Amino acid sequence: MSKAPRACVIGWPVEHSRSPAIHGYWLRQYGIDGAYEKEAVPPEDFAAFVSDLSAHGYVGANVTLPHKEAALRAAASADAAAEAIGAANTLWLDANGALQASNTDAYGFMTNLYAGAPRWRETCDVAMVLGAGGAARAVLYGLIEAGVSRILLTNRTVAKAETLAREFGAPVEVLPWESKESALSACGLLVNTTSLGMTGQPPLDIMVEALPQSAVVTDIVYVPLETALLAAARRRGLAAIDGLGMLLHQAVPGFERWFGLRPEVTPDLRAHVVATLGGG
Template identity: 55%
Template sequence: MTISGKAVLAGVMGWPVGHSRSPRLHGYWLNHYDIDGAYVPLAVRPEHLQAALRAMPKLGFRGCNLTVPHKEAAIPLLDRIDDAARHIGAVNTVIVEADGSLTGRNTDAPGFIANLRQGAPKLALDGATAMVIGAGGAARGVVAGLIEAGVVEIKLANRSVERSHALARAFEPYVVPVPWEERADRMDDIDLLVNTTSLGMTGEPPLDLPLDGLPRKAVVTDVVYAPLETDLLARARGRGNVVVDGLGMLLHQAVPGFAAWFGVEPEVTEGLRRHVIAV
């Protein structure tokens, strides 16, 4: 990989941003495709987000990814938002257009579905029933992706009743709120179980979800990728369910942004997985 004075620039904005694996991910592709470019971490405080976004065209940036806490805050600061980002209520990819204007996209939904199809190729999503745990930003992306893939019913379990009902209203009639205390009893007919919360992540307690009623045919996936195998996935694997870790969602959601910024549509390969894991 060569970096010259004409290098194409992109990055990831967050606060903090040191934990992000996106620079390692995009750096692998830049090197693999021998692109004159760089992808850098951009530690941007919330109060500086607007100034940082508007500085990108002036600094020669083609765009950026957004991570916590900027995904929702960026929406009113951009010139246009695609339908997916508007529906989900969050932006994770910003494109600097030729005229210097800023377009916001959300690639979480296709990234989630691409990871699921790669990790569980025998799972038929068209006509399927799923249960989603959580009702935050990640859940909205997952729900949007499942509906687009043909899932006909999504049972949503979340501790906050208000948040689960708000998400259900946004995606009616596909989403059915399930009382938190009934979550384990409402899994007997599902084809897919998805954890979209941070429970199970390194430093967080495990997700409290008994799996006794989960069908053996159901696929279990987690948006958490640190650790790669959460307690939920380990328990599901132990009882014979097919499991899909969350790293692939990170990898697949990055593809559209890289293609827009650097002009090459990259592949998600086992070599890429190994590289991103080896931190």
């Protein structure tokens, strides 16, 4: 007696999540008899909830704020990305019912980067990453795995950047926030992982004029899709990649785990999710 697989996204709050729009689209697109739902779970209940996912009727789950670090702690085992990043965003039950964890944010970021600028590595010996939160950890992991030889990490709170630099080691170097523009001329890639420039947040104050003409600029913010940073990069004729692709691509491995089919990120999926963004 096999039942249609069900997965969910767990957060607190969870209403803002776009994951149901992504996975629901794929379930319909591929004619899969399954479901993807939202579960609002407070932090004090999270460990108990995921320790008994099957009792709630789920084969796996996405995990969003504030539960990503707790998700890693709750898992019986985790992949290399989750261990290095220190957080998990994808959970599933293995054949023995043990909880497994992955972090697909680095995969999503890198896949989006290669999709938007397939030859970015050819002109990128030095990258600059703005921010030192959870997203920065995923980006650092992805860039190091891709072989970037020098990564300049800068954050408004320098101690947070220094902590990441110690954890990730070479090639990460900490750069004072006020010195970031002076180092842009050496950078083949600029990544914003902060919330600056997001709808409702202060603007990101950085001048991209010093970047080389071959540089790529990417922003993990996707509300708005066209941030001031990306608009400035496009005015200079630079390759500019928005953050929505990272969100779409990070969803692929989880869907394959839960529903047995590897889905595609297509223009139609992107348009479907953009329609859900509204005013942010």
